[in-house]
Amino acid sequence: MSSLQAHTWWSRAGRRLLVVPLALLVAAAATGADAVTAPAPAPESEAKETTPRTATPDRLRYDVSLRGDADGSHWTGRQRVSFRNASDRPLREVYLRLWGNGDDKCGTPGKPSPVKMSKVRGGTPGRLTVNCTALRVTLPKPLARGERTAVSFDVSITVPGRNDRFGREGAFRFLGNALPVLAVHDAKGWHLDPYVSTGESFYALASDFRVRIDHPSTLKVPATGRTWTRDGKPGRTVTHSVAHRVRDFAWAAGPFRTATETSPGGVRVKSYWAPNTPAAGVRLNRKDGVAAVDRFGKEFGRYPYGEIDFVMTKKFGGGMEYPGLVILGTTEEGSAVVHEVAHQWWYGIVGNDEYGAPWLDESFAQYANARFYGWDTRDCWSDDDWPSDRTALTNSMAYWAKHRDEYHLVYTAGSCALARLERTIGADTMARLLKRYARDHWYGVSTTADFKKAAQSVTDKDLDPFWKQHRIR
CATH class of the missing domain: 2.60.40.1730 (tricorn interacting facor f3 domain)
Known part of the structure; x- marks a missing residue:
């Protein structure tokens, strides 16, 4: 996720933030x-x-x-x-x-x-x-x-x-x-x-x-x-x-306060925070971050780096992912820690060209985030969300930089499309697909064509209409 100031969408069911970089997308100069x-x-x-x-x-x-x-x-x-x-x-x-x-x-x-x-x-x-x-x-x-x-x-x-x-x-x-x-x-x-x-x-x-x-x-x-x-x-x-x-x-x-713990799955989690960071948010980030690194390890393949660092401050805009380190703007309600941890797999371990196909990391990380919090995604899709025929989930940053007010679709429509794919092919099949897909591209580079081919290989249903409807081109 970009380090831009985040627009926040509330999920009452999950009682957590769905963080989407929207508020400053219009103002950000590409x-x-x-x-x-x-x-x-x-x-x-x-x-x-x-x-x-x-x-x-x-x-x-x-x-x-x-x-x-x-x-x-x-x-x-x-x-x-x-x-x-x-x-x-x-x-x-x-x-x-x-x-x-x-x-x-x-x-x-x-x-x-x-x-x-x-x-x-x-x-x-x-x-x-x-x-x-x-x-x-x-x-x-x-x-x-x-x-x-x-x-x-x-x-x-x-x-x-x-x-x-x-x-x-x-x-x-x-x-x-x-x-x-x-x-x-x-x-x-x-x-x-x-x-x-x-x-x-x-x-x-x-x-x-x-x-x-x-x-x-x-x-x-x-x-x-x-x-x-x-x-x-x-x-x-x-x-x-x-x-x-x-x-x-x-x-x-910086003069961070620090704490170190080991997840049940054996990952060392080191937390660093500025003294003025809300204490409740720090506690929540540590709790959810530790749980996320183990859960995604089970879902996508064991986290291979041994250590992950959470860097938390009060006014940092949104969150930003790097291998083994994430920066988190933290309120009393926490931050985008789960989304950023998911990026350790979707961009970090399973690589992609983030300029050419940003949906391959942002949509996948936000889908994992939604699953972690158990958000209800049954009614998240609407064909009315698309501003024009040129808008596609798989557009590059060359498009999104010129249409900054549409970029939130990579997070919202993208995670929703993956949730609908899960319902189309079945939850168990989707779980096997993602784990196998991560394994096949471990430390490598994935493309949209790779993912479409992998998804089609696990189901007898013709997915061409699905890709067209969800503008996965």
């Missing part, structure tokens, strides 16, 4: 959808949506060392990413995505972009493009199939003043999408889509991260992966994190 995209070779660029041809570069490993300033507003360090060419074609270049520059773009002379790279080794950097969110690095020589290489660089990160997934709230810093990550090349070519604040633009392959974060001891630092701390120089602490097969790495920093 970055231009006409930004430069690198051309793909002609035969691949004409491919229709199926399971992506071998996506590359893969088997990525990020080694990162960072040092933070006194309050966690500025971070500097070195980053190295090693990777393999999984494609049959030689790999001549790679692209790094600097998503942290998405809102500020290329900045101004007095206010430069928040994320800067320098001293690139392992390739020759070009100009920043796509509003300073993409950097082409030409490799010294073409990388043949199966060969590995690495690119390294210095990185400088300044946390913006806004309260956002990459931003701050009071003394607390959120560093989502702050680290540069490699773009993906698949059947559609290089994915160099523009940044959108309404929803997500992100598409990444499962990667390994080893991150060393040197910070003042007054700051607690929740982070993706299994974390532990060591004493650093006087007054400083080093937080280490190791994360395997994750699609991104995020962290936060």
Whole structure:
């Protein structure tokens, strides 16, 4: 879910919040959808949506060392990413995505972009493009199939003043999408889509991260992966994190209060909250979050990362998911914690192109959320919900960014469509479908075509009329 301020729908039966990013969708300015995209070779660029041809570069490993300033507003360090060419074609270049520059773009002379790279080794950097969110690095020589290489660089990160997934709230810093990550090349070519604040633009392959974060001891630092701390120089602490097969790495920093518990299923749950966060909401998030990670583990496959961190503040808008870490705006009634935990499977473990097909993570996460709370979805569907013939559940963020007042359909109509599919094929069959679908795409990438094919394979009913009615194209 986007970190935008959330519009809240109440479910009296569930007595919980159905969080839908609606209130600020109209006001949120989407970055231009006409930004430069690198051309793909002609035969691949004409491919229709199926399971992506071998996506590359893969088997990525990020080694990162960072040092933070006194309050966690500025971070500097070195980053190295090693990777393999999984494609049959030689790999001549790679692209790094600097998503942290998405809102500020290329900045101004007095206010430069928040994320800067320098001293690139392992390739020759070009100009920043796509509003300073993409950097082409030409490799010294073409990388043949199966060969590995690495690119390294210095990185400088300044946390913006806004309260956002990459931003701050009071003394607390959120560093989502702050680290540069490699773009993906698949059947559609290089994915160099523009940044959108309404929803997500992100598409990444499962990667390994080893991150060393040197910070003042007054700051607690929740982070993706299994974390532990060591004493650093006087007054400083080093937080280490190791994360395997994750699609991104995020962290936060601040004088958080903390608590750690282990779910009945064996997952370590670490909670971090600002002191002014409503205590009742913190308790509810911890209770529901622990229950959700175990329940979804049973429904979709055991949670593989061992640890998940909940970062809670009073004024953060809505919620935002990252592998092993979620940021939650928390009231006395709790937050979108269950929805964000569901994202650990739907986008995290079962990946998708979040710009090209956002319904594959948001609709699935909200469907899981509705099931968790037992909401009545029998009358949730109405064909009158569709504003025009061009509106489809499977539209990309290029469409939703231009029609921000319709984006809530990805949550509302999307989860409802999956609930109706459950009633169409039967609850037991739907449960088997999702568990098998997650297994078949574990750490991989799913597409709409993949899901339609999988759903049709478990029933004798012709689902073509269902897809048409629910605008799953």
